[in-house]
Amino acid sequence: MTLFKTTLWTGFSTLIKAISSYIMWKIIAVYTGPSGLAAIEQFQNFIQICRSFSSSFNQGVIKYVSEYKHDENNKSRIVSSAFIAYIIISIIVTFILFFFSSEISEKIFSSEEYKNTIKILGLSITLFTLNGLLLSVLNGELEIKKYVSCNIANTILIFIITVYLVIHHGVQGGLIGFVLNQSIVLLLTLYFVVKSQWFKINFFIQGIDKNSIYLLIKYAGISFAPIIITPITLVILRKYIVHALSWQDAGYWQAIMRLSEAYLILMEVMVNVYFLPKISSIKKYSEFKSEIMACYRLIIPIVFMGLVLVFLLKKQIVIAMYSEKFFPMLILFKYQIIGDITKICAWFLINIMAARAMVKILVVAEVIFNLSYIILTMIFVHYFGLIGTSMGFALNSTLWLLAMMFCAMRCMRNGAFQLVA
Known part of the structure; x- marks a missing residue:
């Protein structure tokens, strides 16, 4: 795909995301008020923290899949290593979220009211992680049209699901909407990946290669700190403001x-x-x-x-x-x-x-x-x-x-x- 077409597609995706995001947050503000907005943002930042652990290799996957585009052996080692590592990390994160949901809800919201939503988040982490990995492979393979199509579909799904749940179920609905969004779009991403010429099932099941994991960890270390620090900062500050002032x-x-x-x-x-x-x-x-x-x-x-x-x-x-x-x-x-x-x-x-x-x-x-x-x-x-x-x-x-x-x-x-x- 040419630079012009790439810019056009990504620009179109960004425009849809900006418009839908504005309408969605406007609806959230109207239906839940300031306290509801704060609670949903608090949970969204917590989701970012959880998902940063379970999707930290994505930028590295994009880099090395692109770099090894014509080197099937090295490319499959990278993808397979990331896939197995993600499964292991996702299981650990799921276990923590599911069995410590009450404690986490108390820490994040000063209430156990949202423990069931945290359990749903735990169960959806693996699906989200796999979707992120497949999108990264599409990006690395320069399948821009498919990559952008998945992102547009995700944006539309976030909008429809979240708006519906907020209108009918308030704050709890909004939280569940943000939990489910990228997990549901996995089916579409999987369809595009399977239809791609480069797709082979053994790309994902060759086990973990130590050198590939080292490369991914080294690359992830560059972006991991900024990605996780900002949501942690916002969660801490929001909780302090709630404690010192109010929701x-x-x-x-x-x-x-x-x-x-x-x-x-x-x-x-x-x-x-x-x-x-x-x-x-x-x-x-x-x-x-x-x-x-x-x-x-x-x-x-x-x-x-x-x-x-x-x-x-x-x-x-x-x-x-x-x-x-x-x-x-x-x-x-x-x-x-x-x-x-x-x-x-x-x-x-x-x-x-x-x-x-x-x-x-x-x-x-x-x-x-x-x-x-x-x-x-x-x-x-x-x-x-x-x-x-x-x-x-x-x-x-x-x-x-x-x-x-x-x-x-x-x-x-x-x-x-x-x-x-």
């Missing part, structure tokens, strides 16, 4: 955080399409510096004006995205927008270092600033209440920006970016 206040905080995510998705598209490939290819120091400055001169004024507009239209945005029940979150906009601006500035520097393969620095920074985010938010919430959530976010984002500026300048001086004069 209602946790819902207002979640609503403003979800709004912030929308800006970052737009920035991610821009960075991935132009900025990241361009920075990765530059070899000269002068070009590197001028490209960074040009991006900041172009992007930051646009971001600043956009966020000022968001602040001025905050009431209309809250009504459009949620409902009038969420008006108490309006006090969070000022500090949240300050944090968003500094976070976007830092994000460019983070992606510069990612483009130059400076993974260790980024992982350490991710850990440190997630910890500082937890600590600062707890301090500010203790002294200032709900508005302390956005104050902690703003200060932490500013500190993150300063740290990334320091690291980037030091790396440039020390030649760590491997640039020539």
Whole structure:
């Protein structure tokens, strides 16, 4: 498939996901209110934590299936090793979720009300994991049309199932909808995989190859820390806000955080399409510096004006995205927008270092600033209440920006970016 067609398909998939996600979360907000939104997001973050353990090899599978596209032996070793490892990990995760559901529900929600939903999650983990593995193989084989079709089907299923269950069963329905979504779409993914020319059943049943597992673990280690740290941070913070304030206040905080995510998705598209490939290819120091400055001169004024507009239209945005029940979150906009601006500035520097393969620095920074985010938010919430959530976010984002500026300048001086004069 050509680059144009690939971009067209992925763009279409992203558009469907964005539209359905907006409508779905609007319905969740209207039918469950701030406290329901907070509970569903809390459970969704917990799902991300569980699934990060049981699907940590997916990026490695994509890389090595693509790399060994014409090497059947090595490709089958990678796929088979990942398949067997996933089955083992999924069984362990299922056992923990099923037999400790009451304790987990108490820890996550401060109530045993959701223990049965956690059991359902445990039973669905294996199906989700297999779906993720098969999608990764499709991606690695460059079967983009099939890969995107599965993602579109998954998006539509999430929308239909979750919206139906939320309308008829409230918060519990929403939780079950998020648990079941990718497990159900496994049947479609399996159909596409079996129909593929490269499919052979022995790809998945050759056992575990030690060298292949080592390669997958090594590659997974790069992305595992950031993937798992963020949902853990959000779960801890949400539980603290519920304990210190209420589920209602946790819902207002979640609503403003979800709004912030929308800006970052737009920035991610821009960075991935132009900025990241361009920075990765530059070899000269002068070009590197001028490209960074040009991006900041172009992007930051646009971001600043956009966020000022968001602040001025905050009431209309809250009504459009949620409902009038969420008006108490309006006090969070000022500090949240300050944090968003500094976070976007830092994000460019983070992606510069990612483009130059400076993974260790980024992982350490991710850990440190997630910890500082937890600590600062707890301090500010203790002294200032709900508005302390956005104050902690703003200060932490500013500190993150300063740290990334320091690291980037030091790396440039020390030649760590491997640039020539």
